[in-house]
Amino acid sequence: MSTQETPRRATIADVARAAGVATSTASVVFSGKAKVAAATRERVLAAAAELGYAGPDPRAASLRRGRSGIVAVVLEGHLRAAFLDPVTTAMMDGLTDGLAELSAGILLLRDEPGEEGSALANAPVDAFVLIGCSGRTRASLEVVRGRGLPVVVIEGDAGDGIPRITLDNTEASADVARHLHDLGHRDVALVTLPLDTERERVAVTPDRVATATVDVTVDRLAGLREVFPDAPAISASGSLIDEGVLVGRMLLADAAARPTAVIAQSDLLAVGVIRAAEELGLRVPEDLSVAGFDGIAVDGLADLTLTTSVQPAVDKGRAAGEQVARMLRGEPGITQHLTCRFRAGTTTAAPAGR
Amino acid sequence: MSTQETPRRATIADVARAAGVATSTASVVFSGKAKVAAATRERVLAAAAELGYAGPDPRAASLRRGRSGIVAVVLEGHLRAAFLDPVTTAMMDGLTDGLAELSAGILLLRDEPGEEGSALANAPVDAFVLIGCSGRTRASLEVVRGRGLPVVVIEGDAGDGIPRITLDNTEASADVARHLHDLGHRDVALVTLPLDTERERVAVTPDRVATATVDVTVDRLAGLREVFPDAPAISASGSLIDEGVLVGRMLLADAAARPTAVIAQSDLLAVGVIRAAEELGLRVPEDLSVAGFDGIAVDGLADLTLTTSVQPAVDKGRAAGEQVARMLRGEPGITQHLTCRFRAGTTTAAPAGR
DNA sequence: TTGTACGCGTTATCAT
DNA sequence: ATGATAACGCGTACAA
Numbered sequence: 001m002s003t004q005e006t007p008r009r010a011t012i013a014d015v016a017r018a019a020g021v022a023t024s025t026a027s028v029v030f031s032g033k034a035k036v037a038a039a040t041r042e043r044v045l046a047a048a049a050e051l052g053y054a055g056p057d058p059r060a061a062s063l064r065r066g067r068s069g070i071v072a073v074v075l076e077g078h079l080r081a082a083f084l085d086p087v088t089t090a091m092m093d094g095l096t097d098g099l100a101e102l103s104a105g106i107l108l109l110r111d112e113p114g115e116e117g118s119a120l121a122n123a124p125v126d127a128f129v130l131i132g133c134s135g136r137t138r139a140s141l142e143v144v145r146g147r148g149l150p151v152v153v154i155e156g157d158a159g160d161g162i163p164r165i166t167l168d169n170t171e172a173s174a175d176v177a178r179h180l181h182d183l184g185h186r187d188v189a190l191v192t193l194p195l196d197t198e199r200e201r202v203a204v205t206p207d208r209v210a211t212a213t214v215d216v217t218v219d220r221l222a223g224l225r226e227v228f229p230d231a232p233a234i235s236a237s238g239s240l241i242d243e244g245v246l247v248g249r250m251l252l253a254d255a256a257a258r259p260t261a262v263i264a265q266s267d268l269l270a271v272g273v274i275r276a277a278e279e280l281g282l283r284v285p286e287d288l289s290v291a292g293f294d295g296i297a298v299d300g301l302a303d304l305t306l307t308t309s310v311q312p313a314v315d316k317g318r319a320a321g322e323q324v325a326r327m328l329r330g331e332p333g334i335t336q337h338l339t340c341r342f343r344a345g346t347t348t349a350a351p352a353g354r
Numbered sequence: 355m356s357t358q359e360t361p362r363r364a365t366i367a368d369v370a371r372a373a374g375v376a377t378s379t380a381s382v383v384f385s386g387k388a389k390v391a392a393a394t395r396e397r398v399l400a401a402a403a404e405l406g407y408a409g410p411d412p413r414a415a416s417l418r419r420g421r422s423g424i425v426a427v428v429l430e431g432h433l434r435a436a437f438l439d440p441v442t443t444a445m446m447d448g449l450t451d452g453l454a455e456l457s458a459g460i461l462l463l464r465d466e467p468g469e470e471g472s473a474l475a476n477a478p479v480d481a482f483v484l485i486g487c488s489g490r491t492r493a494s495l496e497v498v499r500g501r502g503l504p505v506v507v508i509e510g511d512a513g514d515g516i517p518r519i520t521l522d523n524t525e526a527s528a529d530v531a532r533h534l535h536d537l538g539h540r541d542v543a544l545v546t547l548p549l550d551t552e553r554e555r556v557a558v559t560p561d562r563v564a565t566a567t568v569d570v571t572v573d574r575l576a577g578l579r580e581v582f583p584d585a586p587a588i589s590a591s592g593s594l595i596d597e598g599v600l601v602g603r604m605l606l607a608d609a610a611a612r613p614t615a616v617i618a619q620s621d622l623l624a625v626g627v628i629r630a631a632e633e634l635g636l637r638v639p640e641d642l643s644v645a646g647f648d649g650i651a652v653d654g655l656a657d658l659t660l661t662t663s664v665q666p667a668v669d670k671g672r673a674a675g676e677q678v679a680r681m682l683r684g685e686p687g688i689t690q691h692l693t694c695r696f697r698a699g700t701t702t703a704a705p706a707g708r
Numbered sequence: 709t710t711g712t713a714c715g716c717g718t719t720a721t722c723a724t
Numbered sequence: 725a726t727g728a729t730a731a732c733g734c735g736t737a738c739a740a
Contacts, residue, residue: 022711054500058478060733080447083437093434124412146408376727414717
């Protein structure tokens with residue numbers, strides 16, 4: 001239009017000058033922090049439009065305010081792996097909720113410490129949410145702590161005074177096990193989540209458990225062992241339906257040594273086991289009871305309702321978000337313990353008399 | 355230790371003063387942009403440690419550099435819905451790859467325009483990646499464009515000179531249809547993705563198609579119609595296995611009017627259809643051929659390999675990331691057309707002679 | 709209601 | 725190799 005092509009983008013000072021007002025007035029027009037005469041506002045807005053000024057530069061505003069409006073979520077491993085897990089996505093959903101009052105954005109960060117130019121160290125964020133950081137390297141945690149920003153840990157332990165969001169994994173697992181025991185099952189097999197970052201599909205021996213690094217797996221196993229101390233167990237290489245199918249086949253292949261029930265540490269694994277059972281012509285729950293953990297809406301289960309322990313995945317995220325909000329308000333963050341709720345479904349029943 | 359408790363965090367100026375060097379020198383120690391005598395570096399680092407200085411404030415650095423190291427990814431609807439879709443997650447994976455050279459973080463943003471304090475308008479980001487923005491409100495796009503930052507659109511059209519990453523949805527769909535036609539199928543039913551944001555599960559009529567707003571659905575349908583102009587079609591309410599089951603039941607319920615093949619517009623829907631078929635005692639592919647679209651690794655398909663068109667989901671993301679990187683380097687972004695590759699699987703075969 | 713002036717913490721430039 | 729200085733663009737006391 002009438003403007004020359006300028007070498008640099010217009011600033012609020014340019015707008016103010018063009019509108020014939022002070023920069024502070026122009027600033028207020030955009031922030032709305034004070035009342036401005038309608039006529040003045042109009043002039044400022046017109047000048048802004050004329051200059052192609054699209055509002056305050058967020059970078060400068062961040063510096064000035066001391067806030068960027070961004071919260072970092074630190075995940076282990078590839079983003080893809082993280083979001084393949086429905087529990088994680090549900091949690092992220094809750095997190096956006098909990099963060100809503102801050103209208104903060106969520107910056108996805110991978111847990112890759114060490115590097116100098118690491119985003120972990122240099123991202124302009126206001127707070128950190130660490131997820132499942134059991135196997136997390138100390139270095140990574142140090143970087144985050146060193147920044148002196150609010151930190152919340154979901155299902156993990158960052159030591160010291162860092163607020164956590166935890167789950168009663170052990171108790172909830174015991175509940176599931178007890179349900180099957182009450183139904184009369186004595187011959188039960190277990191399918192666990194990975195024991196460590198190796199993610200090997202192996203028989204779970206006491207030795208392996210001793211060196212396991214994934215807290216969730218160990219905690220849930222402890223609960224199951226309270227009821228079935230000697231049940232055979234296989235650790236899956238991940239929480240996937242197809243992985244459950246593979247492990248299910250291993251457990252059910254031998255008709256003679258077949259358990260009457262299988263307890264999996266995740267719903268996805270449980271669905272896989274059910275599918276493996278169906279392959280073998282076993283009916284669930286008549287011939288085999290199957291229970292899971294998580295209580296997610298499993299896509300692909302059709303009419304069956306899985307017996308499981310429903311974890312408050314969304315609440316986990318929301319609670320974390322709320323703690324972040326608190327801490328950014330200057331209040332101390334507090335650790336919150338969330339509990340799972342047992343849900344009897346249609347995939348478990350009394351064992352068939354033999 | 356020896357430091358008094360200070361009201362504010364130490365700045366690089368404090369560190370420089372304590373170390374007896376200029377702030378610029380201290381700055382260089384942290385940025386590594388120039389050579390510094392080892393002894394000097396040591397002194398600066400020591401002073402920093404003493405003062406608890408954890409490195410430059412990213413907000414200030416962003417302002418000064420004019421870069422925040424963050425790229426915004428704008429998704430439609432809830433984050434959860436987005437990440438439930440394996441294609442999206444794969445794409446995000448590729449995006450992180452493509453962005454790797456920038457070592458930029460990814461800021462997840464929802465497409466919610468209008469609001470004044472919207473993150474879309476105020477987030478300190480260096481560029482935008484818009485995903486599947488077919489139904490996107492013009493307002494949202496305006497906000498983004500107004501910021502004058504690099505923008506790349508994946509499978510959508512933002513008009514003007516905005517670089518896009520596109521897919522040959524129509525041609526690829528035609529390939530799938532042709533495969534079934536070549537096998538001898540004449541009685542084929544179609545399962546489409548949602549037509550619009552209403553996401554209703556309805557019969558696809560020409561009227562509905564005319565008012566459809568989701569480009570992907572329309573484009574793929576066009577390809578299928580090239581080969582099967584009159585095939586009955588139902589639009590699913592989403593790309594989910596269970597949704598495929600529901601639609602599959604609708605299509606297969608009536609044994610008399612049963613098609614010999616079903617083409618779904620996504621692999622998840624196809625898996626659902628297969629499951630519906632199995633429920634009805636139909637064997638795939640002997641009694642029913644089923645084809646999908648996407649070529650993702652579907653969890654829960656067990657031994658079958660889906661006949662499908664493999665879309666370069668990861669490449670889509672990577673390409674977008676690379677364009678962003680280019681544009682941030684000052685080079686013009688270029689539109690890239692990616693192509694799908696047909697994959698014959700074990701879920702399609704010649705129709706049983708009747 | 710509007711304007712002035714300063715500082716947020718850093719880094720790039722230039723000179724030494 | 726190191727230092728002085730000037731922006732970067734904005735928000736907000738404070739004064740008028």
